[in-house]
Amino acid sequence: MRWGVAAGGAIGVALVPLVVLSAPTVVTAQTAEMEQGKRLYESQCGSCHGPLGNGGRGANLAQPRLRRASDDQALFNIIRRGIPGTEMPGSPLTPRQVSSIAAYVKTLGRVEPEDIPGDGRRGEAVFAALDCARCHTLGGRGGIVGPGLDDIGARRSAAHLREALLDPEASVPSGFLQLRVVTKDGRALTGFRVNEDAFSIQFRDLSGRLHSFWKYELDVLEQQWQRSPMGSYAARLTSEQTDDLVAYLVSLKGAQ
Amino acid sequence: MKTLVLMLVLAAPAAAQVPYARILDAASEPGNWLTYSGSYGAQRYSTLAQINRDNVDRLQPAWIYQIRSLQKFEVSPLVVDGVMYITEPPSDATALDLRTGRPIWRYRRALPEGIVTCCGQVNRGVALLDDQVFLGTVDAHLVALDARTGRVRWDIEVADYAMGHAVTVAPLALQDKIIVGIAGGEYGIRGFLDAYDPTTGERLWRFWTVPGPGEPGHDTWSGDSWERGGAPTWVTGAYDPELDLLYWGTGNPGPDFIGEVRRGDNLYSESLIALDPDTGTLQWYFQFLPHDVHDYDSTQVPVLLDAELGGEPRQLVLFPNRNGFYYVLDRVTGEFLVGQPFARQTWALGLDADGRPIENPETIPSTDGALVYPDDDGAANWYSPSYSPQTNLIYQNVREKGGIYYRADATYEPGKIYMGASRRGVTGEDPKGFLRALHPLTGDLVWEVEVHSPPWAGLMSTAGGLVFSGTMEGDFFAADALTGDVLWRFQTGGPVYANPITYLSEGRQFIAIAAGSALLTFALPE
Numbered sequence: 001m002r003w004g005v006a007a008g009g010a011i012g013v014a015l016v017p018l019v020v021l022s023a024p025t026v027v028t029a030q031t032a033e034m035e036q037g038k039r040l041y042e043s044q045c046g047s048c049h050g051p052l053g054n055g056g057r058g059a060n061l062a063q064p065r066l067r068r069a070s071d072d073q074a075l076f077n078i079i080r081r082g083i084p085g086t087e088m089p090g091s092p093l094t095p096r097q098v099s100s101i102a103a104y105v106k107t108l109g110r111v112e113p114e115d116i117p118g119d120g121r122r123g124e125a126v127f128a129a130l131d132c133a134r135c136h137t138l139g140g141r142g143g144i145v146g147p148g149l150d151d152i153g154a155r156r157s158a159a160h161l162r163e164a165l166l167d168p169e170a171s172v173p174s175g176f177l178q179l180r181v182v183t184k185d186g187r188a189l190t191g192f193r194v195n196e197d198a199f200s201i202q203f204r205d206l207s208g209r210l211h212s213f214w215k216y217e218l219d220v221l222e223q224q225w226q227r228s229p230m231g232s233y234a235a236r237l238t239s240e241q242t243d244d245l246v247a248y249l250v251s252l253k254g255a256q
Numbered sequence: 257m258k259t260l261v262l263m264l265v266l267a268a269p270a271a272a273q274v275p276y277a278r279i280l281d282a283a284s285e286p287g288n289w290l291t292y293s294g295s296y297g298a299q300r301y302s303t304l305a306q307i308n309r310d311n312v313d314r315l316q317p318a319w320i321y322q323i324r325s326l327q328k329f330e331v332s333p334l335v336v337d338g339v340m341y342i343t344e345p346p347s348d349a350t351a352l353d354l355r356t357g358r359p360i361w362r363y364r365r366a367l368p369e370g371i372v373t374c375c376g377q378v379n380r381g382v383a384l385l386d387d388q389v390f391l392g393t394v395d396a397h398l399v400a401l402d403a404r405t406g407r408v409r410w411d412i413e414v415a416d417y418a419m420g421h422a423v424t425v426a427p428l429a430l431q432d433k434i435i436v437g438i439a440g441g442e443y444g445i446r447g448f449l450d451a452y453d454p455t456t457g458e459r460l461w462r463f464w465t466v467p468g469p470g471e472p473g474h475d476t477w478s479g480d481s482w483e484r485g486g487a488p489t490w491v492t493g494a495y496d497p498e499l500d501l502l503y504w505g506t507g508n509p510g511p512d513f514i515g516e517v518r519r520g521d522n523l524y525s526e527s528l529i530a531l532d533p534d535t536g537t538l539q540w541y542f543q544f545l546p547h548d549v550h551d552y553d554s555t556q557v558p559v560l561l562d563a564e565l566g567g568e569p570r571q572l573v574l575f576p577n578r579n580g581f582y583y584v585l586d587r588v589t590g591e592f593l594v595g596q597p598f599a600r601q602t603w604a605l606g607l608d609a610d611g612r613p614i615e616n617p618e619t620i621p622s623t624d625g626a627l628v629y630p631d632d633d634g635a636a637n638w639y640s641p642s643y644s645p646q647t648n649l650i651y652q653n654v655r656e657k658g659g660i661y662y663r664a665d666a667t668y669e670p671g672k673i674y675m676g677a678s679r680r681g682v683t684g685e686d687p688k689g690f691l692r693a694l695h696p697l698t699g700d701l702v703w704e705v706e707v708h709s710p711p712w713a714g715l716m717s718t719a720g721g722l723v724f725s726g727t728m729e730g731d732f733f734a735a736d737a738l739t740g741d742v743l744w745r746f747q748t749g750g751p752v753y754a755n756p757i758t759y760l761s762e763g764r765q766f767i768a769i770a771a772g773s774a775l776l777t778f779a780l781p782e
Contacts, residue, residue, distance in 0.1 A: 042668070085348075137402065140408075200358060212353045
């Protein structure tokens with residue numbers, strides 16, 4: 001799969017001279033901007049969006065139409081200010097630098113769409129059969145122990161989603177922390193952190209119920225980083241079912 | 257893994273549920289604050305009395321939550337089962353843990369470019385129903401969130417924000433319905449009040465506050481002026497479950513300051529409307545100010561009260577209007593019963609026997625400038641009054657400030673200001689502000705507290721014999737509800753543009769208020 005995307009990336013770069021053929025005087029300026037954009041992208045964005053823009057922790061940017069960056073202005077604003085309430089940060093770059101990154105991000109969009117094996121329709125049935133909704137909200141319904149999946153296909157790459165199913169603890173989303181607490185009056189609870197400060201902690205147990213404790217009320221507060229209540233589905237899915245399920249998750253793009 | 261499985265079985269069922277029945281009976285659980293004004297009757301009165309006249313001087317801050325926006329923080333929080341739900345400007349929502357003040361979830365809305373709002377990108381709060389939180393947005397959407405997580409259940413367009421529509425009002429949850437009003441009276445919108453299905457977001461009805469061709473009242477608009485007639489509905493109304501009537505105030509006609517282009521009474525601008533909440537049909541209306549040219553907006557919170565008037569038990573609605581008159585209407589029929597100034601006003605020479613104002617022509621905006629009291633910020637505004645059954649007084653924050661209005665042109669362009677005057681202050685005037693206690697059946701002044709400048713804070717009274725209020729200089733204070741003696745004050749560090757609420761957390765009474773960029777809570781020392 002990496003190979004396929006690498007080839008796509010090459011196509012994207014090859015397109016640049018074509019675009020400017022009719023205006024040779026700007027070729028150097030545009031190429032320089034594009035190169036600056038590429039360098040900045042790799043240093044500022046690649047860690048989340050992947051070196052080739054096909055996503056990772058961040059959204060897949062290598063698609064013809066971006067969900068939230070639907071036009072040039074929106075793309076510029078998102079790079080500048082980030083997307084509040086998500087992991088997408090704002091950046092302290094100059095407007096020029098932002099423009100050059102934006103120009104480069106737009107070339108990523110010319111990459112051929114990722115070729116995903118598997119059938120999303122069958123994947124939907126697998127999702128239902130395994131009752132993933134017990135922990136995940138989709139279309140307003142379902143459990144709240146795991147992240148909402150309405151737009152997971154827009155936020156995460158296929159590779160990340162595959163890993164989330166086969167080896168969940170290798171790809172726990174940033175900020176997810178499993179906890180075990182025992183209160184001074186002997187109650188033991190397992191759940192995940194909602195918020196924490198020096199003196200208090202709020203967390204949800206695995207039924208979704210919210211708890212708020214002052215730390216002095218607790219005997220044990222055990223942080224279980226890289227642990228997840230979502231067990232691996234490696235043994236429970238055939239490779240075909242995995243492909244189908246990944247194809248289904250990729251198709252979940254949220255409200256347009 | 258074993259423990260995990262066990263937990264799933266043992267833990268109690270989750271999720272705060274706020275069924276309609278709980279809101280209906282909000283008075284029986286004063287420890288929570290379930291709807292904008294505390295109850296459908298909108299008295300903004302609490303029976304909690306742990307904090308009272310005798311101990312309020314020991315009130316101290318408990319926790320503070322800071323927001324990032326520098327827009328006016330106008331929220332009226334809701335509280336249920338250990339969680340406080342607030343909105344943050346422009347159109348965000350946050351759930352806070354009552355014990356610690358720490359956020360449980362945040363909803364942060366990505367807004368489009370080009371939003372126009374006359375008076376700040378503000379929001380006055382959420383509505384709760386069942387397991388959902390409802391939020392209006394400045395890009396004129398209504399959003400339903402999962403109350404447990406803040407995740408979006410649905411998100412629908414109420415109207416086109418590019419035309420000047422915005423939703424700043426806290427929605428009102430009724431049985432199987434979310435009522436939402438609209439802002440945009442300065443942009444030539446045509447106003448309406450909507451009801452939405454809480455489960456699907458489908459619109460159930462729309463009542464146009466400016467009647468269209470063929471509808472009664474349409475002939476109160478000359479030409480095609482109704483298309484840009486204004487009459488927005490941007491302040492949360494009240495509901496009488498027994499009469500099954502929904503009460504809502506409407507704003508100014510557009511253009512705000514030019515009357516000739518919209519000759520006639522301009523129904524149903526500047527009115528209190530009573531609707532059947534099932535169908536959205538009009539049951540009665542009372543127009544406070546036909547053909548307004550002062551941008552007064554009759555968008556205040558209607559306060560419902562049952563009392564004896566003229567020897568008869570009556571079902572009343574009290575309405576301290578932004579135009580400076582205090583009104584009492586029969587809420588069954590809309591009959592006008594009482595109208596009396598509660599603040600300095602010069603636009604009317606008086607009211608006739610039906611409550612219709614006799615206008616003072618000298619105050620109409622002119623090329624040379626016309627002086628009028630109050631100015632278009634009003635003698636009152638969106639901020640809430642409060643009625644205490646304990647003292648039988650209604651409390652209102654009052655603004656006394658004049659303005660000189662110069663006629664200007666107003667050409668309608670979608671999404672552009674459509675007002676028709678420029679304003680300047682009165683040279684040498686020192687505008688005044690008061691917290692006033694009025695007799696609820698006459699509007700007579702009983703006592704007042706003068707504050708430094710005209711306030712924008714709402715009020716809340718409690719069975720502890722107290723009224724809470726705030727000032728533009730950041731004071732948050734409690735006055736004796738019977739006498740007006742100020743018994744406690746606290747400097748919050750920022751202007752108060754919000755309504756206070758009260759609730760219980762772990763059995764202790766708290767008071768909450770937004771001020772500056774902070775939400776502050778107060779309690780007595782443990």
